[in-house]
Amino acid sequence: TVTVRDKKHWLSVVEEIREMVDNDLGFQQVETKCPSQTKTFLFISNDKKVAGCLIAEHIQEGYRVIEEAVPEGSEGEKVMFERQRAWCCSTNPEPALCGISRIWVFSMMRRRGIASRMIECLRNNFIYGSYLSKEEIAFSDPTPDGKLFATHYCGTSQFLVYNFVSGTRSDQQSPNLV
Ligand SMILES: CC(C)(COP(=O)(O)OP(=O)(O)OC[C@H]1O[C@@H](n2cnc3c(N)ncnc32)[C@H](O)[C@@H]1OP(=O)(O)O)[C@@H](O)C(=O)NCCC(=O)NCCS
Numbered sequence: 001t002v003t004v005r006d007k008k009h010w011l012s013v014v015e016e017i018r019e020m021v022d023n024d025l026g027f028q029q030v031e032t033k034c035p036s037q038t039k040t041f042l043f044i045s046n047d048k049k050v051a052g053c054l055i056a057e058h059i060q061e062g063y064r065v066i067e068e069a070v071p072e073g074s075e076g077e078k079v080m081f082e083r084q085r086a087w088c089c090s091t092n093p094e095p096a097l098c099g100i101s102r103i104w105v106f107s108m109m110r111r112r113g114i115a116s117r118m119i120e121c122l123r124n125n126f127i128y129g130s131y132l133s134k135e136e137i138a139f140s141d142p143t144p145d146g147k148l149f150a151t152h153y154c155g156t157s158q159f160l161v162y163n164f165v166s167g168t169r170s171d172q173q174s175p176n177l178v
Helices: 008-025 077-084 112-125 144-154
Strands: 038-044 050-059 061-066 088-095 097-104 137-138 159-164
Touching: 008 038, 008 050, 008 097, 038 077, 038 112, 061 137, 077 144, 097 112, 112 137, 112 144, 137 144
Parallel strands: 097 137, 137 159
Antiparallel strands: 038 050, 050 097, 061 088, 061 159
8 A cells, every 4th residue: 555655756656557557548647636535556466566556535425337137148248248338327326435546457467356356455454444345435437347347346237436427538438327
């Protein structure tokens, strides 16, 4: 965990990693809005490389994704459908505490539980002395990968999202508000 109390060196390392993650996610270059309000978690591999990054921020509310029936078909077809559809969410705010602003794992190391482990670490360390429940976490404008991951991690496709209106990613359609 790196916070503003840490040495400047670490903050510049984190800023560099964030820029790289933003490039990968298709975000335009944006400075971290309020570094003191964010917590960054890095997953360092055995060979001392940054293999994962999670940036979390304090939020007050999230909006529940509205489930759409997935058509019958093979596992591959279902994943394809999930990847292509735009997601819809409720306009009803629900209380939430922690927003996942970015979550990223190095492409060669995906599907090995790294993102899940980073979220476990986040839940243990985001608020001192308390363990966040899955219900208190929301995902910022999820990508197709993010949606599949969050659905698995939260155990439901109706997880909480936030920050979708001001999204700046170039690869995705705007979500539909229902
Ligand atoms: C989303 C992301 C962070 C997931 O990281 P990860 O380390 O691969 O995730 P985990 O290994 O912890 O995944 C746990 C489970 O989530 C589901 N899942 C994760 N990624 C998935 C994918 N691309 N397709 C289908 N299911 C997926 C699976 O059920 C997986 O369990 P399994 O591998 O045993 O089947 C990673 O794909 C990534 O960095 N993508 C690019 C950046 C991005 O889109 N970030 C999301 C922003 S919202």
